[in-house]
Amino acid sequence: MVNGLFDDAPLMQQGxxxxxxxxxxxxxxxAATGAFVLGxxxxxxxxxxxxxxxxxxxGTQVPAFLEIRPDNTVRLQSPFIEGGQGTFxxxxxxxxxxLDADPSTFLVENAPAGDEYAVxxxxxxxxxxxxxxxxxxxxxxxxxALGREMLLQxxxxxxxxxxxxxxxxxxxxxxxxxxxxxNYGDLAHVAMDLPVPDPASVKLRDPSQxxxxxxxxxxxxxxxxxxxxxxYAIDVRVDGMLHAAVxxxxxxxxTVGSIRNExxxxxxxxVHSVHRLPGAAAVVAERWWHARRGVExxxxxxxxxxxxxxxxxRVMPADFSxxxxxxxxxxxxxxxxxxxTRGDVTRGLKNAHTVVEATYFSQYVxxxxxxxxxxxxxxxxxxxxxxxxxxxxxxxFRADMARRTGMDAEKIxxxxxxLGGFFGRHFLYDHGSPYPQAIALAKATxxxxxxxxxxxxEFLRDALRPMAAVRFRxxxxxxxxxxxxxxxxxxxxxxxGLGTKRGKDLDxxxxxxxxxKAYDIPDRRIAQLFVRNPATLGYWRSVGNxxxxxxxxxxxxxxxxxxxxxxxxxxxxxxxxxRRLTTLLKAVADLSGGWKRGPFTAADGSRRARGIGMASPxxxxxxxxxxxxxxxxxxxxxxxxxxxxxxxxVNPAIVEGQVNGAIxxxxxxxxxxxxxxxxxxxxxxxxxxxxILALNQMPRVHVKIVESGEKMGGVGEPPLPAIPPAVANAVxxxxxxxxxxMPLSRHxxxx
Amino acid sequence: xxxxxxxxxxxxxxxxxxxxxxxxxxxxxMTGTKYGCGLAQCGACTVLVDGQAVRSCVTPxxxxxxxxxxxxxxxxxxxLGKRVVAAWxxxxxxxxxxxxxxxxxxxxxxxxxVPHPTDADIDAAMVNLCRCGTYxxxxxxxxxxxxxxxxxxx
Numbered sequence: 001m002v003n004g005l006f007d008d009a010p011l012m013q014q015g016x017x018x019x020x021x022x023x024x025x026x027x028x029x030x031a032a033t034g035a036f037v038l039g040x041x042x043x044x045x046x047x048x049x050x051x052x053x054x055x056x057x058x059g060t061q062v063p064a065f066l067e068i069r070p071d072n073t074v075r076l077q078s079p080f081i082e083g084g085q086g087t088f089x090x091x092x093x094x095x096x097x098x099l100d101a102d103p104s105t106f107l108v109e110n111a112p113a114g115d116e117y118a119v120x121x122x123x124x125x126x127x128x129x130x131x132x133x134x135x136x137x138x139x140x141x142x143x144x145a146l147g148r149e150m151l152l153q154x155x156x157x158x159x160x161x162x163x164x165x166x167x168x169x170x171x172x173x174x175x176x177x178x179x180x181x182x183n184y185g186d187l188a189h190v191a192m193d194l195p196v197p198d199p200a201s202v203k204l205r206d207p208s209q210x211x212x213x214x215x216x217x218x219x220x221x222x223x224x225x226x227x228x229x230x231x232y233a234i235d236v237r238v239d240g241m242l243h244a245a246v247x248x249x250x251x252x253x254x255t256v257g258s259i260r261n262e263x264x265x266x267x268x269x270x271v272h273s274v275h276r277l278p279g280a281a282a283v284v285a286e287r288w289w290h291a292r293r294g295v296e297x298x299x300x301x302x303x304x305x306x307x308x309x310x311x312x313x314r315v316m317p318a319d320f321s322x323x324x325x326x327x328x329x330x331x332x333x334x335x336x337x338x339x340x341t342r343g344d345v346t347r348g349l350k351n352a353h354t355v356v357e358a359t360y361f362s363q364y365v366x367x368x369x370x371x372x373x374x375x376x377x378x379x380x381x382x383x384x385x386x387x388x389x390x391x392x393x394x395x396x397f398r399a400d401m402a403r404r405t406g407m408d409a410e411k412i413x414x415x416x417x418x419l420g421g422f423f424g425r426h427f428l429y430d431h432g433s434p435y436p437q438a439i440a441l442a443k444a445t446x447x448x449x450x451x452x453x454x455x456x457x458e459f460l461r462d463a464l465r466p467m468a469a470v471r472f473r474x475x476x477x478x479x480x481x482x483x484x485x486x487x488x489x490x491x492x493x494x495x496x497g498l499g500t501k502r503g504k505d506l507d508x509x510x511x512x513x514x515x516x517k518a519y520d521i522p523d524r525r526i527a528q529l530f531v532r533n534p535a536t537l538g539y540w541r542s543v544g545n546x547x548x549x550x551x552x553x554x555x556x557x558x559x560x561x562x563x564x565x566x567x568x569x570x571x572x573x574x575x576x577x578x579r580r581l582t583t584l585l586k587a588v589a590d591l592s593g594g595w596k597r598g599p600f601t602a603a604d605g606s607r608r609a610r611g612i613g614m615a616s617p618x619x620x621x622x623x624x625x626x627x628x629x630x631x632x633x634x635x636x637x638x639x640x641x642x643x644x645x646x647x648x649x650v651n652p653a654i655v656e657g658q659v660n661g662a663i664x665x666x667x668x669x670x671x672x673x674x675x676x677x678x679x680x681x682x683x684x685x686x687x688x689x690x691x692i693l694a695l696n697q698m699p700r701v702h703v704k705i706v707e708s709g710e711k712m713g714g715v716g717e718p719p720l721p722a723i724p725p726a727v728a729n730a731v732x733x734x735x736x737x738x739x740x741x742m743p744l745s746r747h748x749x750x751x
Numbered sequence: 752x753x754x755x756x757x758x759x760x761x762x763x764x765x766x767x768x769x770x771x772x773x774x775x776x777x778x779x780x781m782t783g784t785k786y787g788c789g790l791a792q793c794g795a796c797t798v799l800v801d802g803q804a805v806r807s808c809v810t811p812x813x814x815x816x817x818x819x820x821x822x823x824x825x826x827x828x829x830x831l832g833k834r835v836v837a838a839w840x841x842x843x844x845x846x847x848x849x850x851x852x853x854x855x856x857x858x859x860x861x862x863x864x865v866p867h868p869t870d871a872d873i874d875a876a877m878v879n880l881c882r883c884g885t886y887x888x889x890x891x892x893x894x895x896x897x898x899x900x901x902x903x904x905x
Contacts, residue, residue: 083847084845084846084847084848084883085846086846218843219843219845221845222839222840222843222844222845223836223840224848225847225848225851226839226844226845226848226851227783227823227824227826227827227836227855228782228783228784228822228824228851228852230848231782232785232849234782234785234786235776235782237782243777269766287765287773287777287778288777289765289769289773289777368882369847369849370785370787370793370847370849370850370880370881370882371785371787371847372787418847418848419847420785420848420849421847421882421883422847452786454789455787455788455789455790456789653843657843657846657885660884660885660887661846661883662884663884664881664883664884665884686789686790687790687792687793688790688792692880692882693884693886694878694880694886695873695874695877695878695879695881695886695889696874696875696878698886698887698890700887701887
């Protein structure tokens, strides 16, 4: 079934095909007699759907979301993009549950740009912040229920019986009295022409009756992804297209001066043309390999940005060094802006029996998604623009394209294929995506252009997870437990790091994971000391929590040691009035066979220890224990146990996969990853200089999902932040050396 | 240049030093084989040349003229390849999926040479990178194949 679905998808076709979504939709509508294709180029239906749109309910324009084909397959336009996190399958489960259609009969695609798909509470549409399922859940259930109502109405007309006598079973309307059934696919052409019922009127299924929500339904994309049949943006082809490659300025802000060998490169085999772009030189060719060879041969004289020139660019200084910046963050003084205060930290520290002070560090990291960025831009004869690119917010990207081109947004069609890796890479980062270059080259050449960034050019323009130096001061009471905590983080948040101007309010992503910790420490203050970063910043899976929970939780273990407390018992004490987290912490300890800190000797003779980390990211709760040893001076992680409480879950198997993936990325960060700049340039431009976790470094993973029934939280990001501190705390216990920074590969544990 | 790919003879009009990856992707429109790094670091471009896993991003076409090349597009025409795909489905291995063409090719090559690989064999052979962290599912799928419990019909 699944492979059959993928065979039909427009982006899965082999060979050079014209992939205009609009044209495809109309063609398929014409080709498949009786199929009902909705929402595109059908203004009458859109107008009718508009009537159902109210401020209270989002995502009610059923025909814009659902196409039910004569073969009973359900084509769903998902407001959220699939990048590996399982969202397409989850959307099929949620909609299918209320529509009464088996999720395995769904074909899910990323919806085009458009207000009708802005289903989030915020009125926006972004796939990120681990929001898709928890934020889309009410709207997508309602959507399925509205669709079912419309099918029931059409069934009543078709069978000539009152709607009250009808019910449904998966994929069918049923008239029990006469024993008659009608497939949804035979009713859809009537059903989707009916007015959308009042969203307030629909009755949702009782959760105790769920067949698919909460079950480990198989993912819809597995077979296609196991056989190379799915297409990512980098795989899309259109008729007449040329390929392009770029050479970026070595530092952001520099511009092309002269090109010393432009004429020779233009004469190279396969080269179509050579172009100057803002901050880059480009070569266009009939094949990408020719474009790449050409662009690498270009000898460009790069011109420095004019000092002090007004600019919306973060000009990278020629002397920028992450090592120096780290020292700067550790020592800089300035305004400390409080993000969270409780009690009186000054008094708490003054009255403390012991005061502990330490500075902890986080490093820059790259996204390292396996699919290099690309964009395919095509101007059409009618003046419209089609563009294919990986992105996690089609409407925001389209608005940016309209701004850059001066075009009406309605004339830009944005296509959003599956993402070959997510991790926060495909948000709107100035200079972080090839689409402005692809658009410029398509305009200059009059041909469709597919631009692929080499891995090396990607490492030069990726947006980085921020660095921080956090100065902790804590007061312990006479029993050795923390009673006061003062935290000042010298950093810049990812959100405020997107622009060149700082917002009026504190950026919550700067300190999340230092703030909102559940531990009962009566006197505390969490503050930011804002330091502008020369590098372009961005969101990295679990954002601020990706570093801040490491910083906090490792310092908490330092406090436990200073106060002669067991780190597990201390956490239980500090969470004694928090039933949810006490349950979670005990659950992970139980999962690991009972808390056993070590060091101890394992069955293979190696000396090992275990460490704990906890985090409360993106509406969920997580607790992890890691077991480590030292092999040839390097840290080896043998086991990770993680308990996660996202309130309730839609697909336990996908949650377990996400926990595995988040553990891998968390381990990669704490063990290996660090983006190092020297002389304004990243030292690594490919995976050879920027190692990421490999299979032989992956520990055994044990997952416990705790469904507390609390408000639904996120899943994709929340399992990550507890991992780095769990590992670092285990290493501190094992080696007796306090770990205050990542990655551990910086340390040699041989001695 | 004549290339035997998936049992079919193809003529490609490229220079002899063109990487096989780009002949596949741009000349033959076979985009199941992925570009990841261009340096034989990540394994997303893995194909089989005479049954052996090869990084097509650094393999000039002249080196494989006359050899038998298998890409992900034809992996299910091979009995072992078909079983590997079935195990990938059974264990729900892929997440984003971008590296998985290469992972499936690497696993097929490993199992062809070592039908019952140990963990150490898997560690040594499966060096393809996966940023989504599907490594444990990959290991489980390979062990499952080695134990013979997964047939082609899953």
